[in-house]
Amino acid sequence: MIYNARFIIVFMLLIITGLFINLHSDVEMPLNKPLSEFPAQIQNWHMLSQSTFSEDILKVLKTSEYINRQYINSEGNKVHLYIGYHGGGKDSGEIHSPKHCLPGSGWFKVMEKEILINVSGKQINLVKAIYQKGTTK
Numbered sequence: 001m002i003y004n005a006r007f008i009i010v011f012m013l014l015i016i017t018g019l020f021i022n023l024h025s026d027v028e029m030p031l032n033k034p035l036s037e038f039p040a041q042i043q044n045w046h047m048l049s050q051s052t053f054s055e056d057i058l059k060v061l062k063t064s065e066y067i068n069r070q071y072i073n074s075e076g077n078k079v080h081l082y083i084g085y086h087g088g089g090k091d092s093g094e095i096h097s098p099k100h101c102l103p104g105s106g107w108f109k110v111m112e113k114e115i116l117i118n119v120s121g122k123q124i125n126l127v128k129a130i131y132q133k134g135t136t137k
Contacts, residue, residue, distance in 0.1 A: 031064075031065060031085060031087070034065065035065050035066065035067045035083055035085060036067070038067055038069075038083070042071070044073050044074045045071045045072070045073045045079070046071065046072065046073075047069050047070070047071055048069075048070045048071060048072045048078065049069065049070045050067070050068065050069045050070075051068050051069075051070075052068065053066070053068065061084060062086070063084040063085060063086055064085050064086055064087035064088075065084075065085045065087075066082070066083060066084040066085065067081070067082070067083050068080075068081075068082050069081045069082075082098070098129065098131070099129075102131045103131075105133075106133050107131040107132065107133045108131065108132055108133070109129065109130075109131055110130040110131065110132050110137065111128075111129065111130045112127060112128070112129045112130075113127070113128045113129075114126070114127055114128075115127075115128055
């Protein structure tokens with residue numbers, strides 16, 4: 001009798017788990033502000049250009065929203081900024097880390113360092129990385 005009760009309990013748990021996996025839909029989490037509102041000027045850095053990805057690249061990234069910009073400072077130093085947001089939901093892709101994407105397209109990691117920055121009184125974890133392809137960093 002105890003054996004049958006255990007079997008029924010395990011069987012019911014398996015059915016519930018299967019139903020949950022097949023019927024559960026991911027909930028999309030929207031941004032508080034659109035990424036297009038990201039500042040064009042930050043201290044002595046100002047936006048030099050902004051570009052969009054082709055439809056083929058967007059099909060791979062499956063971001064909910066993204067920005068792809070180049071900034072320049074008063075000394076002439078340039079930095080490329082890509083922010084891709086994956087809000088979840090059934091059509092959103094997995095997080096597409098540059099750690100995997102860039103080496104896969106021929107870029108080599110030159111340097112990577114984890115740092116904390118202070119933004120509006122809050123500490124934010126940041127990974128500072130430099131990748132190189134040919135003479136471009």
